[in-house]
Every structure is written in structure tokens, then in C-alpha cells.
Amino acid sequence: MAKNLKVEDGKVLEPKKKFKMPHLLWIMLGLLLIASLATYVIPAGNFAVDQDGNVLGDQFKFIGHQTPVSPWDMLMYIMDGLNQSSMIIFLVLAAGASISVLLASGAIDNILNWSIYKLQDKGLPVLVSAMFILVVYIGGFAGSDALIALVPIGVIFARKLKLDPIIAIGITTFPALIGFGTGPQTQLIPQMMIGITPYSGFGLRFLFMNIFMILGLIYLMRYIKKIQKDESKSLMYSEGWRSNLTGQANVGEGGIKEEKLQVTSILALVSFITQYLVIVGYSTMGGDLNQLYNFIIVINIITAIVIGLLTQMSFDKIGDSFAKGLASMAFIAFIIGLARVMSIILTEGNILDSIVFYMTKPLMEINRSFATVGMSFIISILNPLIPSATSKAAILIPIIEPIAETLHLPKQVAIQAFQFGDGFTNMISPVLGWTVGSCVAAGVTFTKWVRWVLPAVIIFMLVGFVILVILTSIGWTGGSV
Template sequence: MKNEKQKQPKAISMPHTFVIIFFVVLFAALLTYLVPKGMFQTEEITYSDQGNEVTKTVLIPDSFEYETDESGEAVKEGVRLFEPFGEVGILNYVFEGLVSGDKWGSAVGVVAFILIIGGAFGIVMQTKAIDHGLLSMINKTKGKEILLIPLMFFLFSLGGAVFGMGEEAIAFAMILVPIVIRLGYDAITGVMITYVATQIGFAASWMNPFGVAIAQGVAGVPVLSGAPFRIVMWIIFTAVGVAYTMWYASKIRKDPTKSLAYSTSEYFKKKQDSEELKADFKLGHGLVVLTLTLGIIWIVWGVVKHAYYIPEIATQFFIIGFVAGIIGVIFKLNNMTVNSIAESFTQGAKDLLPAALVVGMAKGIVLILGGDSPDAPSVLNTVLYHAGGLTDNMPAALSAWFMLAFQSIFNFFVVSGSGQAALTMPLMAPLADVAGVTRQVAVLAFQLGDGLTNIIVPTSAALMGTLGAARIDWGTWFKFIFKFQIVLFILSSIFVIIGALIAF
């Protein structure tokens, strides 16, 4: 007797982010047995940035040399499975990655930043001020919800272009993802209008202080020069991002089941439905929203005026959450008590814990390869040196495109814009001279390769933090963003080749 029901083919599921990183760690460990370690000498250079003198430590391109043993042979020091006494072994990658760096960056600083932001916004969300404010807004803007997408995308892209907005998108995703889901879209839409928008702005910027300004200074190009070309580029990239996001969002609103993040969106919907809130925006809710608004203005002012970074911004968000909690207790918002402040902070931090762990694990990949310091022996330095020499005897336009491709790939290992500029631009700038490409084009290849691949690489702390806030696994995100990433790379290639052809 034949079964009436036929077996349905199993859907292919992407491996968990932790699994993907583990296999990348194994690949990195294999490279340490095949590729010898190398290092550069470094020097300090000084350049002017908006009237201020900036000093940066960079590598000297012609100073590369292999680490050698007593017989003069290049050292291939394969990483062992386990290393005691604080050294890096294959299975040490989680702990060593989590405790590496300092409070100013990856990994320990970014991990703390993610957890504090999660906790702070856990308090803000516990007050229900955002929920009641949103319901009131929906009631007043019936039929105009689609306008939220281009408006938010434009503002976040502008933030990325003007002051290098990136990690801050994590906090905004915690607010906007539930909003767009309540409006009928999905969590992916929320990530697109926050984090993806910031990175498009970051990459196509004419004045980003953490990317283009540093790269131009290191390359010996006048800082913030070439702005007209880049402003046109930013407008086109942002328009493409808005169009793609609106097309996707409209499709999901018509049929939510087409979303790769359907289960995630259902989680938020069930949470919203279980609370059965009705629009009841009171004075206390208004004070929480005012606190959040003034806090964001304070953060933007600090970044633009005083170059605030991870330690300062994390504390600013903590203060926002703390004040919101006090307001919640005084006005008895959602029946909050003093203990509710602590409990909601804990829950918010817990929600972003997986993203914080990914940051440490991803940093472990770089540590396995010997770290990203140019004057310390590492496999990464050897790869950087040999990749830099591949542009010899290429046509100018092809050399420029190869620089873009190289910067895009190298960004997997060094996602920091300023860090990648210090590592790669001292090599790319003189290579551009030899290849007949202007140094301005070399900077263009750097900023597009660095910024846009942050949208997809799992080693990006800001991306993983934003996905954590949206409750989207990296494998799911990869399946969605891959096609759009190709569009962005083609568009980047066009601009870089045009730049080479017109001697930008």
C-alpha cells in the first residue's frame, strides 16, 4: 500500500554562526603550517585632519622580512591544539579572543559595549514608552508607514557618512526592529534601514573620520579631498539601498511567509500580541522618549565634537537606560520597581550575549594567524605583503579593481576601518604609483572594500551585535544579503574603474 503522503525534501539549513567560525579557525590554523611568518618595520606619520595634527603608526612597505630560525630558514610555526600560560592554541581561540585588545576596540571593549547597550535598552523597552509611542504614531499615520523606510535609511546612511556611525546601529536596531515588524515588515527590514544603511554611508563617505580621512592621511592625499565625486557616489549608493529595501519590504508586507526571518518576526509579533497594548502615551512615556532623544543628540555631539568612541558611547547609553529606569519607577510605567531596572538590564544584556561571544570568537581567528600588528611576526603580514605585489604589470583599471577585491577580502580579518587603513594603505599607495593609478583611487578602493563587506562578514562586531538585537542568525542573514552584496560589489567596481579611467 502506497503512502499517500510523500516525503518532503528537507530544507537546507545554514550552520550556526559559532560552527562557521570554528571551521574558519581550523582553516586559519592550517595556514600557520603552510605560510611562514613575516613582519614589517613601522614608523609614525603625521598628517592634518581639519586643522588638527594626527599621528598614526604605519608599516614601511619595503621593510618586509620573514621571521627566520638559526639556519636562516623562514619559520612556519604551526599552531598547536592547546597552549598553556596565556598563549594562543586552536582551542584557546574563544577565551583569548574574548580577552584580547583593550577598552578602545575589539574584542574586550566591543564585547562590553554590546552587553551594556543591550542592558540599557532592556530598561528602555521595559518602560513600554517606545511601544505606546509607536502605537500612537501608527494611529496617526495610517497608510503612510512605507515612508519610514526611505527616511530612516537616508538618516542612518548620512550618519555613517558624516561621523562613521557603526556600532551605534545595535542600539537603534533594538528600537526599530519591533517597530517595522509591527508595521507589517520583518526583522531583516529593520537591519537594512539601520546597520546596512550606516555601512553604505560609511563606505561611500566623503568625510568619514574613521575611514576615508585616515586612509587619505596615510596615503599622503589631502584629507577630505575629492568630496564632489564621493558625494555623487554616496547619493547613488544610498538610492540603490533605499530602492532595494523598499522593494524587499513591500514584498514581505504582501506575503510575510516569504521572509527568511519569518520565525524571528513571529517571535516579536507574539511578544507584542501577548502584551495587548493599546495606545496610551502618558507623560512618563514622553519623558522616556525625550531622554532617549536628548541622549542620542549628546552621543552625536560627542562623536563629532570630541571624537567619543566605545568607552564614552557605552557609558552614555548606560546613562540613558538608567534615567529611563528612574522615570519608569517614578511614573510606575509598566508597574516598574527598582528591582525591575536591574532585571530588565540583565535580560537586555542576555539577549545580546550570543553576539558578544561571536565578537570574541572572530577575534580568535586573527590571533591564530599571529595577530594584526605589522611589526610582530604573523601569517597575516605575509599574506598582506604577497597580495600587495599582485598588481604588477596590470592595466591601471584592472589594478584598481584588484585593490578593491583585495581590500574586500582582507576586511574579513581586520574589520576596523582605521586599523585596516594603517595596515594596507602604506602598501597600496606606492603600488598605485607603480600601477599608474592615483592614490585617490587607492583610497576609494580601500573605503568601498572596507565598508561594504562589513555588511556580510561574521567578524564584524557591529553586524553581529545588530543581528543579535534583531534575533537573526548569521547564516540566515547570509542567505538574504548575498545577492545585494553582489550588487554593491558591482557598483563599487564601476566607481573604482571610472576613478582609474578619469585619473580621479
């Protein structure tokens, strides 16, 4: 008799089927269908604009009729979503190709094996902390969806240390989103749109990023220690993960074997890290921002070639690795395009302004400090509806500015409220290609990821709210730091 079948009263009972999360493709299409149907229900309306096209956040009017986006039109917008996401899609593809060459070179394998051997007694906190801090800074100064390509490194890292697949995201996308959501580099466009000096408040935002980095690292380390003590505490235990089944290189009966650190491995890793420093330098030291994405792709390609040559890979192997990297990111790139369709549907259906209006109206009637917190909270709710950071800024900043002026809030504080609201819920957004794509790459169901990261998101938001109250009370303008 089959092992999993049960017999009761002489009858064979079929095993109960556990709920299985639908494939990401169906989740995305389902969310788009819901958005389409919402355009039939939510009253259509728009904010007024002045003669220069600026949105007047205190002047809203319902259209008086619905402007629905039919399910068929929704599907027809998929190409528009892909086109509008083309830059970031190409960045993801190029970055994926670059990281694929790095992985094929064996440099990461060599460095991890050597590090684990040298620090096997007390090295886990050092290894995790070093990688976590590095990725936070990368996210803070050069963050984009392209960093999803780091997840395969996290997978190798988790396997080497006999940790579950959640750690693969926890050591890559999690810190990258912390840096991206709190770092000083990412607010260039919102600052320019609201009319304050680009990169003003840099020093204080850099401090905020480090505060959240420490909180995130503590959160991750607590989970690692918990599953090391009892692997059944892992959220992936019910999915079949076991530490003794995790693929380990160079592990024998005597423990981890010694491996010599190759100079070429160090040079390859340094080259990989240097590409981000070059990109940050270009964007902050006078580079043409209109050419920034072009520049990033060029640097990705050059870096892949340099890494291949440094590690003595053949030209064919470099080419094959590059091609495999592109292929591995193809579905993720498509998901990023679908995520953009959400914004198109809500905008074409004229319900995005209605949603924003209903959610921001209460801010006009409460204390300034709590209004700032409320503004950030509302943006955090809207965040999943507008997964593109640039699109979110384009839609919300013109609305936030008049609200801030009405409440006599410094524009710098309004930008900080926008940043915190925009940043933290990215980690649980079901329509953000960066987040859901990372789950796909790591082999973690989205529900498991949300269950793991949600407490951290709540902690981050509460700390962010405290910071906003303090900044509002002192009238921070960002002039000195």
C-alpha cells in the first residue's frame, strides 16, 4: 500500500492536499484583473492642476462617470508596461549576465570556502555582518531592481553555511532594500521634484540608513541563531528543508577542508564591487544623469569581461556564462513589466487620484507631527499599487508638496516621510518585481517570505515614525547635514 495513504473503516482515504501558492504568473495576472475590475467600482476623479501642470493636492473633483479599463484592455497594456519598464528590464538582464560570469568564475566559491574554513569557529557573525553591510551600502548608493542578481550569491552563501533559503534573500535583497529605502542617494528625483537642493540632508539620511542596517542585521542574526539551535524553527522546515540535506562543498568527515585563497578571486570580487563605486561616482560627481542607465549597462558588460579575463576563463566560457545570466533573468524581467501595468491601469481608469484623495484627506485635520506620520503610513499603503519608485514620485510628490505647505511642514520632512513610506513596504509588496523575483530566484514562496520579513517591516516603520515626529518637531530643513 502506498506510504502516504490512510485506512479508516476499511476505506482508503485520499491524502489531503495542502494549499499551494499559485505560480507567480497567475498571481500577477490576478492582481491586474482585480485592478481592472476596481476601475468599474471606485469613483473616477482627478486632482486639479495649475497652468504649469503641477497637481493641486487640495483641489479634487470626481469626473461624474466611470472610465473603466476592461480586462481585455488590461492585457493590451502589457506591452506598454514592458516598454515603460524597458530600462530597468535591460538593467536586470545586464546585471544578471555580470553576476553569472562572476559565479561561473568560481571566485565566490573560492572566497566563501576559504572564509568558512578560516572562520569556522567564530566566523558566521563576521561573514553575515560583512556581506549584510556591503549589500546595504550597495542598495543605498546604487540600488535598483538589478540587485536581484545578487540572490544567487545568497543561495550559495546559505548552502555553504547550512542555512535555509530565506537567508539567501535575507543576506541580499533584504539589506539591499534597507539601503534603497533609507539611503541618501535614492531621493534625488523626489528632492528635485519638490524644489529642494539635490542630496541635501545627505549626512542625516546616511545616519538613518546605518540605524536601520543595524536593526536589520540584528533581526537576521536572531533568526540564524534560532534555526541553528533548532532547525525545525525554520519557516522552510515544512517545505522540506533540512540542514543535513543542504549541498555543501569541501565538507568531509573531518569538517571543512582547507582551501587556498586565490588572488584572482579577490581581484574578481573587487572588480564586481568597484563597478558600483564607479556608478555611484558617476551619478554624484557630475556625470550626465540622462545617460546614467546607459552607463550602468556598459559598466556591467565591461565588468563581466574583466572578471572573466582575470579568472582566466576562455572567451567561449565568458560568452556562455553571459548568455545564461541573461536567460536566468528573462522571466523576472517579464514580471517587472507586469508590475508596471498596475500603475497604467489605475491611471487610465482615473481611480489612482481617487484612492490618493480618500487616503490623504484625514491628514488635514490632525497634529502636524502625526500628519507627517500619517502621510508616511498612507504612502506605505499606496506603495504596492505603484511599484515603480520613479512613478510613485511622479504621482505623489506633486500631491505631497501642497499638503506639506498647507500643514506648514518643511519640504525636507515631507521627502523623508515619502522615503520611509516608499521604502519599507517594498519588502512585502506582491507586485514589486524586485521582491517577488528574489523569492523566485531563492526558491522561497512569497507567503513564507512575508511571514519572515513582516515583523521587521513593522519595526522599521515604527522607528521611522519616531524619527519623523522628531524631525517635524525640530523643523528639519536638511540645510546643515
